[in-house]
Amino acid sequence: MTVTRESIADSFEKHLEQFGFRKTSVEDIAKDLRISKKTIYVHFESKDDIYKRVVERRAAADKQRIAAELSGRTSYGAKIEGLIGIVFDFTRDWWRRNRDSEFVQRYQVAEQAFLDAYTDLMREYVHAGVSGGEFTADDSEVTVRLLSGLILAGTRMLQEDVEADVEPAVVEAVERLLTC
Numbered sequence: 001m002t003v004t005r006e007s008i009a010d011s012f013e014k015h016l017e018q019f020g021f022r023k024t025s026v027e028d029i030a031k032d033l034r035i036s037k038k039t040i041y042v043h044f045e046s047k048d049d050i051y052k053r054v055v056e057r058r059a060a061a062d063k064q065r066i067a068a069e070l071s072g073r074t075s076y077g078a079k080i081e082g083l084i085g086i087v088f089d090f091t092r093d094w095w096r097r098n099r100d101s102e103f104v105q106r107y108q109v110a111e112q113a114f115l116d117a118y119t120d121l122m123r124e125y126v127h128a129g130v131s132g133g134e135f136t137a138d139d140s141e142v143t144v145r146l147l148s149g150l151i152l153a154g155t156r157m158l159q160e161d162v163e164a165d166v167e168p169a170v171v172e173a174v175e176r177l178l179t180c
Contacts, residue, residue, distance in 0.1 A: 003035050005043045009057065012050045021051065021102050048109070055110045059117035062090075067121060076129030077178065080122065081171055084151060087118055088170075091155045092162045111155070119148040126178070135178040143177055150174060 011032045015024040026047055030037045044050045066086055070079045098104060123144045129135040137143040150173055154166040 003033055003039055003043070005053065007033065008040055008043055009050060009053045013054045013057075016051070016054065021106065026050075048106075051106060052109050052113070055113045056116075059110075059113040062114065063117040063121050066118075067124075076125045076132070076134050077175070079125050080129075080147075080174060080178075083118065083121060083125070084154075084171055084174065085167060087114075087151055088154060088158060088167050090114075091158045095159055095162050107159075111152075115148065115152055115155075118151065119144065122147055122151075129178065137178055137180065146177055147174055150177075 008029060011029045012024065015028050015032070019028075024047075026037050026040050029050070030040055040050075044053070066083060069086070070082045073079045073082055103110070123141075126135065126137065126140050126144050126147070130137055130140045135143075150170050154170045157164050157166045
């Protein structure tokens with residue numbers, strides 16, 4: 001078997017789901033794949049680096065799932081509003097389930113990977129909306145970055161209080177940004 005970054009990440013993800021982060025070691029992955037730890041370190045700098053790759057893959061899959069879920073919405077504004085709702089629902093659910101878990105210590109890695117994936121999707125919607133005349137944003141890339149910042153601020157508020165009703169204010173601010 002040829003060992004790749006993805007096969008290492010696959011094994012790590014399997015162990016992660018079964019045993020958690022702390023109880024998953026590079027040695028476990030090496031044994032599972034019948035390779036040396038040195039071979040793993042050719043592909044990844046550390047256990048945290050493997051975790052980051054696993055999270056990035058999950059975020060990419062989530063992006064595809066969300067895009068498919070929103071594909072039936074007829075306007076890009078509706079898609080963006082739906083994306084915001086999905087992100088906030090996911091964030092609330094994650095914090096309810098994981099507030100006391102070991103993954104809180106690695107939340108920033110996951111937060112960045114998912115924010116990058118959601119920002120890519122937002123970028124697609126904003127650019128298409130500007131091109132199609134739905135939005136009047138003068139600089140769509142600046143708008144995307146501002147929207148990403150609004151979503152990040154909303155998720156951080158939910159981190160503090162999962163019951164906070166941040167979605168209406170964020171959606172309103174997004175609508176204003178898209179029409180200026």
